[in-house]
Amino acid sequence: MTTMQDLATPVVNTWCPGCGNFGLLMAVKRAIIQLGLNREEVVAVAGIGCHGKVIDYIKTNGLHVIHGRVLPAATAVKIANPELTVLGFAGDGDAYNIGIGHLPHAARRNIDLTYIVHDNLVYGLTTGQTSPTSKRGYRSKTTPRGSFEFGVNPLTQALSADASFVARGYAGDMHHLTEIFKQAIAHEGFALVDVLQPCVAWNRVNTYDFYKERVYKLEEEGHDPSDLDEAYRRAGEWGDRIPIGVLYMAEREEYTNSFPTLAEGPLVKQSIEGIDISKLLREFH
Numbered sequence: 046m047t048t049m050q051d052l053a054t055p056v057v058n059t060w061c062p063g064c065g066n067f068g069l070l071m072a073v074k075r076a077i078i079q080l081g082l083n084r085e086e087v088v089a090v091a092g093i094g095c096h097g098k099v100i101d102y103i104k105t106n107g108l109h110v111i112h113g114r115v116l117p118a119a120t121a122v123k124i125a126n127p128e129l130t131v132l133g134f135a136g137d138g139d140a141y142n143i144g145i146g147h148l149p150h151a152a153r154r155n156i157d158l159t160y161i162v163h164d165n166l167v168y169g170l171t172t173g174q175t176s177p178t179s180k181r182g183y184r185s186k187t188t189p190r191g192s193f194e195f196g197v198n199p200l201t202q203a204l205s206a207d208a209s210f211v212a213r214g215y216a217g218d219m220h221h222l223t224e225i226f227k228q229a230i231a232h233e234g235f236a237l238v239d240v241l242q243p244c245v246a247w248n249r250v251n252t253y254d255f256y257k258e259r260v261y262k263l264e265e266e267g268h269d270p271s272d273l274d275e276a277y278r279r280a281g282e283w284g285d286r287i288p289i290g291v292l293y294m295a296e297r298e299e300y301t302n303s304f305p306t307l308a309e310g311p312l313v314k315q316s317i318e319g320i321d322i323s324k325l326l327r328e329f330h
């Protein structure tokens with residue numbers, strides 16, 4: 046049985062006091078423990094940004110990749126060994142700017158990954174620039190007169206890419222977020238969990254107070270996650286009311302289950318005896 050102690054690391058945490066990442070991290074740990082996962086069988090893949098430090102603070106396998114490339118790296122890990130639980134951690138800049146091209150492909154493949162986006166609606170690590178999810182009118186050092194672009198809506202993006210699991214969580218409600226993570230990890234296929242994660246250092250608009258007044262739980266309003274039309278409608282809500290919970294969930298064939306090379310088991314367990322890779326290696330000389 047995995048415990049909180051097992052998942053602790055000796056690394057000093059450098060997130061700002063009060064950062065929403067703390068609630069998110071705790072919810073991930075609780076989900077791993079409550080699902081009975083072994084830390085040796087979990088791989089956390091993280092991008093570059095404040096969010097990326099998450100893998101320093103959780104004792105599972107960890108892979109810190111370049112900005113925007115969480116999904117390709119996580120996909121490779123899952124293909125190499127589908128027996129692993131693969132969690133991708135990205136920022137809103139990471140996932141929806143430089144990395145957005147990977148989202149529809151992971152979604153249409155329905156590869157069994159849980160993609161957790163720390164959505165603070167700002168570039169945190171690089172000191173507060175406007176991000177792709179920043180709302181129109183958002184003022185920062187890169188948009189001092191207010192952004193005149195409309196923000197990306199991650200939920201409608203994922204729905205239109207045929208993602209089989211789409212959810213939004215809130216880092217200020219750790220218990221609720223834990224339940225969402227548990228469902229996302231248990232879901233056999235690609236799962237996006239966009240997490241509203243207050244950045245107390247730079248984002249003075251989307252604060253804990255802002256969300257406290259607005260978030261409501263989908264399940265408390267009888268939302269049916271199998272209803273795609275309704276999922277789209279709820280995904281469009283932002284303003285006085287912001288939904289959190291599972292918007293959409295569907296059963297669909299998972300990618301590695303139909304991957305021909307994996308029919309004989311995970312690649313890492315297949316014998317490479319008698320396979321000549323010298324020609325391939327020469328290409329890298």
Ligand SMILES: Cc1ncc(C[n+]2csc(CCOP(=O)(O)OP(=O)(O)O)c2C)c(N)n1
Nearest residue numbers: 093094095096112136137138139168169170
């Ligand atoms: C290819 C590349 N482009 C740009 C950067 C610079 N950079 C580092 S983190 C970052 C954005 C961070 O914002 P986000 O992804 O939202 O993460 P947060 O810090 O908010 O968690 C950028 C642009 C980089 N490291 N690599």
Ligand code: SF4
Nearest residue numbers: 061064095169244245
């Ligand atoms: S800059 Fe923002 S996102 Fe980064 S650690 Fe500080 S509060 Fe958190």
Ligand SMILES: [Mg+2]
Nearest residue numbers: 136137167169
């Ligand atoms: Mg960010």
